[in-house]
Amino acid sequence: MPEADPALPEKSVIEVLHGLGRHWVGDGFPVQTLFAYPERGPELSPFLLLDHAGPHAFAPTTQRRGVGAHPHRGFETVTLVFAGEVEHRDSAGGGGTIGPGDVQWMTAGAGIVHEEFHSPRFAASGGNFEVAQLWVNLPAARKRTPARYQAITADRIPERTLAEGRARVRIVAGSFPVGSDIVQGPAETHSPVNVWDVQVVEDGPLALSLPDGQTALLVVLSGSLTLSEGSVAARDSSIRFTREGVRLVVGATHGTHVLVLAGAPLHEPIAGSGPFVMNTPDELAQAYADHRRGRLGH
Numbered sequence: 050m051p052e053a054d055p056a057l058p059e060k061s062v063i064e065v066l067h068g069l070g071r072h073w074v075g076d077g078f079p080v081q082t083l084f085a086y087p088e089r090g091p092e093l094s095p096f097l098l099l100d101h102a103g104p105h106a107f108a109p110t111t112q113r114r115g116v117g118a119h120p121h122r123g124f125e126t127v128t129l130v131f132a133g134e135v136e137h138r139d140s141a142g143g144g145g146t147i148g149p150g151d152v153q154w155m156t157a158g159a160g161i162v163h164e165e166f167h168s169p170r171f172a173a174s175g176g177n178f179e180v181a182q183l184w185v186n187l188p189a190a191r192k193r194t195p196a197r198y199q200a201i202t203a204d205r206i207p208e209r210t211l212a213e214g215r216a217r218v219r220i221v222a223g224s225f226p227v228g229s230d231i232v233q234g235p236a237e238t239h240s241p242v243n244v245w246d247v248q249v250v251e252d253g254p255l256a257l258s259l260p261d262g263q264t265a266l267l268v269v270l271s272g273s274l275t276l277s278e279g280s281v282a283a284r285d286s287s288i289r290f291t292r293e294g295v296r297l298v299v300g301a302t303h304g305t306h307v308l309v310l311a312g313a314p315l316h317e318p319i320a321g322s323g324p325f326v327m328n329t330p331d332e333l334a335q336a337y338a339d340h341r342r343g344r345l346g347h
């Protein structure tokens with residue numbers, strides 16, 4: 050029985066965050082940044098940033114579209130592909146092509162240099178493209194963990210139903226309670242993090258149980274959600290709930306696509322700039338110096 054128990058204490062809505070504007074990342078990713086740590090660092094922790102690329106129709110091309118080699122240190126990038134194909138290559142030897150339903154969980158850790166492009170096959174065919182990239186912070190003690198790449202194909206992601214079958218949920222990371230059972234997502238994380246991909250197939254209330262004490266966000270990638278006081282969270286907005294409480298209920302219409310993000314806050318200082326997210330300005334300066342010396346990889 051996947052329904053949230055009505056007797057559980059409720060999480061309440063703190064605010065609805067709106068997209069921070071559109072921009073292109075390289076020539077392959079027409080991105081709307083939905084939230085970012087410079088505005089809401091401690092409140093969003095352990096999440097740092099979410100970019101939503103597309104949906105966008107690309108014409109066929111023989112050119113390489115995307116972003117060339119660039120570094121990261123101190124956090125993880127989680128790339129979820131909904132339409133199109135992304136090809137990845139990194140200095141730790143990770144790489145591959147991820148398509149619709151696949152997720153790439155990349156731990157930059159101590160340092161990585163990678164490139165992100167449309168796959169040659171998708172570039173040649175063109176078509177609809179939609180991707181989300183989430184940045185998850187690493188605890189201070191794990192910021193220098195070796196870089197790692199988890200290619201999580203769609204067939205490894207367990208799917209269950211929610212709200213008496215009115216929604217489907219894919220559990221990418223964390224644990225999803227089903228009655229007395231728990232369904233575990235395949236991603237290995239460095240702190241407690243839940244990432245669920247929810248597709249609403251029928252109108253009606255959507256009840257969820259998320260861990261008490263964890264940051265909790267519902268991100269609307271398409272469609273809309275209705276809050277209890279009647280206001281509507283439209284596409285590309287994120288509803289932030291209280292950490293206290295377990296149960297939350299929103300109204301959902303069919304076709305709505307939601308990312309559910311919940312994670313234990315790190316309660317550590319954030320010093321970030323460009324591709325690096327560390328704890329102190331000194332560590333940030335060190336990251337730039339190490340990258341200049343080629344120590345993050347090639």
Ligand code: MN
Pocket residue numbers: 119121126163165
């Ligand atoms: Mn990157």
